[in-house]
Amino acid sequence: MRRINLPSMLLLALTLTLTFTNCSKTSSIEEVRDETGVPEEPAPPVDPNAKQYTLVPDKDGRLVIDNKSGQYQPGDILNLKGTFYAVIFYNLSGSAAKPIVVRNEPGTVVKIGNTVWDGGSWSTALSFVNSRYVKVGGTSASDFIINGSTKPNRNAYFDLSLSEHSDNFEIGFLTITNGGTGIWAKTDPVRGDASTYYPNSYMENLSIHDVSISGTNNEAMYIGHTATYWNLATNQSVYELAPGQTVGGDLVQPIKWRNVKIYNNKVKDIGADGIQTAAIDRLEVYNNDVTNWGLQHNPSHSGGLLIGGRVTNSNVHDNQVHDGWGDLCQFFGSGENSATHIFTNNLFRDNTANDGVTFRGTDDAVINFSNNTVARAFGVALRINGLLGQKGKQLVSSNAFIQPRTGGGVIDDRAYIYTENGGQVTESSNTKFATTTAAGVDNNFQPLPNSGLLNSGYRVKNF
Numbered sequence: 001m002r003r004i005n006l007p008s009m010l011l012l013a014l015t016l017t018l019t020f021t022n023c024s025k026t027s028s029i030e031e032v033r034d035e036t037g038v039p040e041e042p043a044p045p046v047d048p049n050a051k052q053y054t055l056v057p058d059k060d061g062r063l064v065i066d067n068k069s070g071q072y073q074p075g076d077i078l079n080l081k082g083t084f085y086a087v088i089f090y091n092l093s094g095s096a097a098k099p100i101v102v103r104n105e106p107g108t109v110v111k112i113g114n115t116v117w118d119g120g121s122w123s124t125a126l127s128f129v130n131s132r133y134v135k136v137g138g139t140s141a142s143d144f145i146i147n148g149s150t151k152p153n154r155n156a157y158f159d160l161s162l163s164e165h166s167d168n169f170e171i172g173f174l175t176i177t178n179g180g181t182g183i184w185a186k187t188d189p190v191r192g193d194a195s196t197y198y199p200n201s202y203m204e205n206l207s208i209h210d211v212s213i214s215g216t217n218n219e220a221m222y223i224g225h226t227a228t229y230w231n232l233a234t235n236q237s238v239y240e241l242a243p244g245q246t247v248g249g250d251l252v253q254p255i256k257w258r259n260v261k262i263y264n265n266k267v268k269d270i271g272a273d274g275i276q277t278a279a280i281d282r283l284e285v286y287n288n289d290v291t292n293w294g295l296q297h298n299p300s301h302s303g304g305l306l307i308g309g310r311v312t313n314s315n316v317h318d319n320q321v322h323d324g325w326g327d328l329c330q331f332f333g334s335g336e337n338s339a340t341h342i343f344t345n346n347l348f349r350d351n352t353a354n355d356g357v358t359f360r361g362t363d364d365a366v367i368n369f370s371n372n373t374v375a376r377a378f379g380v381a382l383r384i385n386g387l388l389g390q391k392g393k394q395l396v397s398s399n400a401f402i403q404p405r406t407g408g409g410v411i412d413d414r415a416y417i418y419t420e421n422g423g424q425v426t427e428s429s430n431t432k433f434a435t436t437t438a439a440g441v442d443n444n445f446q447p448l449p450n451s452g453l454l455n456s457g458y459r460v461k462n463f
Contacts, residue, residue, distance in 0.1 A: 046101055052077040054105055061085035062122070067092045067131075074098035074133065081105035084112045087126050094133035096168070102136040104143045111145045113159065115178065118151035124158040125179065131166045137173040141212055148179020148216070155180045155217045155271075163187060165195070167203035167257075175212045182213040182220040182267075186279075189252050191232040198253040202281075206260045217271040219301070220293070221262065224278040225254035228309055256281055256310060263287050270294070272301035274324070278308030278332075281339075284315045294325030294353070302326025302354065309362070312339035318461055322349045328377065329357045335365030335392065346372045347445055347458040355379035356404065359423065361390035368395045373445050373458035375402035375436065380415050386422030397428040400457030402439045431456040 055078055057063055063084055065072075068091045072078065075098030080087065094100035104110035113125035125146045128134065138144025149157040159176045162169060162185040169185075176182045187203060189196045206223070213220040227237035232250040247253060256279040267274045267290045274290040277283055285305065294302035304321040307314050311333035321328045328348035333341055341361075348356055356377030359367060374381040381401040384394055401416040409415065416432045417425055431453055433439040440451030446460060447453040 046077055046103075047075065050075050050077045050101070052079060054079045054081050056082050057084045063087045064090075065092070066090040072100055074100065077101040077103065079103060079105040080110040080112070081108055082110065084110070084125075085114045086122050086124060087112055088124070088129070089127070089131055089134075090129045092128065092131040092134055096133060099133045099135045099168075099170070102134060104138050106139055109143050109145065110138070111147060113147040113149075113179065115147055115150050117149040117154070117157055119153045119156070123156055124161050126160045127158070128162050128166045128169070130164045131162075131169075133168045134166075135170040135172075136160075137171060137210075139173070141173045141175050141210060144174040146174065146176045146179075148177065150178050154178065157181075157217075158184050159213075159216070160184070162206075165201075165203065168205045170207045170209075171211065172207070172209045173211070176214070176216070176220075178215045178217075180216065181218045181222050182216045182270075183208060183211070184222045185257075186222070186225040187255055188225070188235075189230040189232060189254050191250075196255060198255045198279075201255050202258040203255060204258050206257055208260075208262045209264045212266045214267070214269045217296075219273045219276045220267040220270045220290075221265075221275045221277075223260060223262070223276065224257050224280045224308065224311075226276075226278045226308055227254055230254055253310075254279060258282055260284070261286075265289075268292050271296045272298065273306050274304045274321070276303065276306040276308060277311060278306075279310040280314075281312045283307070283311055283313070284317075286315075286317045286319060288319045290319070290321045291323045297325055297353070299326070299354070303328075303330035304348075304351070305329045307331045307333050307341075310334055312336060314341045316341075316343045316346060318345050320347045320349075322347065322351075324351050325353050326351060327354045327356070327358050328374070331357075331359045331361055331365075331367065332388070333361045333365050335361065335363040335390070339363075339365065341365060341367040343367055343369045344371050345458055345461070347375075348372065348377075349375040349445060351376075351378050353378055353407075355383045355418075356381040358383045358385065359390055359394060360385045360388055362388045363390075364392040365390045366392040366394060368397075369399065370395070370397045371399065371457060371459070373400040373402065374404075375400070375439075375441075375445055376406050377404050378407040379409075380404055380418040382417045384417065384419045384423035384425055386420070386424070391422045391424065393424040393426045396425050396430060398456045399430045400439065400441075400445070400453050401430060401432045402441070402445070403433065403435050429456060 229238035
């Protein structure tokens with residue numbers, strides 16, 4: 001996991017060009033199919049009576065809007081038309097009942113981003129600063145495209161960012177390619193602003209769905225602050241306290257998200273972690289497909305799906321994570337305040353480095369890990385490590401563990417579930433197979449007739 005500060009470009013004030021239109025527009029949406037041939041659901045219709053604006057790029061291909069004066073009101077629709085190098089919104093505020101909608105101009109495709117950016121300002125394609133109650137995305141995913149930098153310094157480029165208390169966002173139906181980090185959403189602590197210190201406030205309600213992300217140099221999604229603590233004097237992350245050190249003064253904790261849902265997304269060809277989360281209370285991750293992550297081959301940034309530090313009350317279900325470099329799934333969450341963690345009906349299969357699923361949480365976190373399939377892991381299928389304090393008995397039931405240690409090693413009991421540093425497990429009704437053939441499954445690890453899986457393991461569902 002890494003910390004990256006937003007560049008100074010967010011502080012620049014540039015002129016903008018906008019065209020106002022107060023008309024009701026509708027457009028017919030043709031069926032769109034993704035690469036698997038599955039029809040893509042179009043975005044739900046918006047209020048046909050809403051006030052609409054058409055926004056276009058300035059002469060430099062940019063659009064900067066500071067809504068401090070409140071020109072754009074709850075329920076308004078901001079239609080982006082054309083090709084933009086960068087789009088930045090400050091102080092854009094809708095309401096819970098009437099969010100502001102930012103979308104493509106109906107009947108057109110909006111493209112945002114600078115593929116030749118290689119350092120300096122304007123390092124974010126689409127940015128929201130101190131904004132809330134906003135829905136952003138296309139009338140379909142193919143109508144709203146963010147295409148980031150492809151240059152050597154693209155690790156510092158953001159495709160879509162939410163910063164400075166931006167919350168109550170729905171991000172859906174868009175396509176993100178290239179750049180450094182795909183979707184980045186957190187708030188850094190600021191000296192003198194106690195609202196940026198935990199537990200003084202939260203960022204509430206984030207939904208990310210029906211988004212395709214590919215080709216990012218860093219994470220596809222970086223959701224929540226990965227620093228356990230923050231030094232206000234140096235503006236740097238602190239991950240462990242020194243002996244006798246306590247929180248206070250210049251040492252604070254970043255604020256957390258509360259109520260985050262990440263679902264129906266496709267992530268592939270990613271340099272670092274696929275979907276990375278941290279510092280979230282009440283997190284649900286489901287029906288995502290993550291493949292071919294870890295292209296940097298950096299062991300510190302190589303989780304297909306990562307439930308990170310300070311996450312409490314998580315529910316991870318019905319995901320497919322497969323064919324990547326590094327752990328298929330990593331858990332670093334917390335058991336504080338009797339938090340619950342559920343992993344059920346996920347397919348974790350085929351990686352070329354590290355283990356399958358790894359638990360290394362804190363505060364005696366306990367995971368109910370049930371009806372998952374972990375197949376063809378390079379190392380052990382499930383590693384439970386109590387080093388950081390996850391020492392409670394993990395509830396592991398009705399899972400299918402198939403053909404572990406494809407990278408080499410003895411296929412014994414510890415190849416399927418490996419405990420270390422005080423990690424513990426309570427098992428029931430798991431099935432374990434040394435080979436895929438012995439398991440009797442098809443190419444999607446569904447049981448064939450007379451399969452030994454019985455009632456264990458992952459089953460495909462239709463959403």
